[in-house]
Amino acid sequence: MNWFWYASPQTFDPLAGRMAPWFAAAAAALCAAGLYVGFFVAPTDAQQGEVYRIIFIHVPAAWLSMFIYVVMSCWAALGLAFNTRLSGMMASALAPTGALFTAIALWTGSLWGRPTWGTYWVWDARLTSELFLLFLYLGFIALQAAIDEPRRADRAGALLAIVGVVNIPIIHYSVVWWNTLHQGASVSMTRAPTMAAQMLAGMLLMALAFWMYSIAVTLVRVRCIIRERQG
């Protein structure tokens, strides 16, 4: 199979157009299933009551935020290695959605923290890492926005994404270490309730829903990018 057949933006554009609605439908179905399980099947938590149900979007959003960054940097690496234009476009198309999920993870985490631990923000290791992941996304978007010439923008962003993905584990572990040093008495606020199987199922369904959503949105966005660069 010729792997590079769809590497041309012109041939990929109609394929993306055909695929996007299917992923959107899958996203809607999985979201409905996930929310049903999350609200009607999963039991009430003994300690946190109903408010723990925020994890059904908080955790999937956090997972997606990290997953999308990794996928973005894979496309970036492909683009730098094979000099394919479409790979750079895919990375650019993924970034806004990734940043959005990071913001959602931060927002929902903050709202979960308030009723459970009494404060809207704690410098918890995972929230802090998530915050810096958001900065990495925004830096990528800002760099590409500052460069007018598309090929340079793609390649510069790609290099930044790769440097970022290498640094993410380093940043994460240094933040974890920092957090244990300064932790004091408080417990990590993102400690989920002990997982009943239904809770895990709900989280997984919502994670899949967000994943399908991301693919659908990215496919539509990359088509826009392809067309914008043609004219």
Added chain:
Amino acid sequence: MSDHAFYLWGAYGVTFLLLLLEIVFLLKRKRETKA
């Protein structure tokens, strides 16, 4: 627990609002590039 409804609705509400806004802006962009 009813006071926690604010947090639940706030979290879910803003999330779906943001996702909806992303879709709306994206469809607007799609309309403009097709033109």
Added chain:
Amino acid sequence: MLDAAFCVVRRDLLLAWRRRSDVATALLFFVIVASLFPLGVGAEPNLLRSIAPGVIWVAALLSSMLSLARLFAADYADGTLEQMLLGASPLGVIAGAKAAAHWIVSGLPLALIAPLIALQYDLPSALYGVLALSLLLGTPVLSMIGAIGAALTLGLRGGGILLSLLVLPLYVPVLILGAGSVDMAAAGMGGEGQLLLLAALLVSSCAFAPWAISAALRISME
């Protein structure tokens, strides 16, 4: 290859010496920023002693970052950078040498005058050694990583601020380890672990950053 490296370092140091005021202003910035914090948080000695390592490190971060924009700008403007790209010496060597010269001019002085700032913050003098050592190990990493950002944002509008946005998240591990080493030493547990990790970051950034810097330079110069 080493000849090229020494040549570049000597040249950059000579150019920096001719513009001594630029170097001096960066150091002055470091001192001023560090002096601002007590005005903001109050001069209570216990508080200052506890925030001293973090404040000094953040000031060092910002000061080092401010001088990054100039790293490639002058050579880019007069065409020397293009000659470096076309020349026989590996671009990674040249890039690494420029980052090293940047460190000598902006990072090394910070490590040397940090004990003076620590004095202002009433940090116990036993910690000066750890503080200076952490800065000596950490500021080269800042120069190396910062040079990647400087190469990526070469010639862009909004360059300085964009550079900061790109580079500051990457600086986070160095900041945590650097300030953490002094905190650990202050708590009596010894900062060796953090210093060793800083040394590891130093070695790996010196090994990998020049490649990334030269890739970024080629991307920016096409």
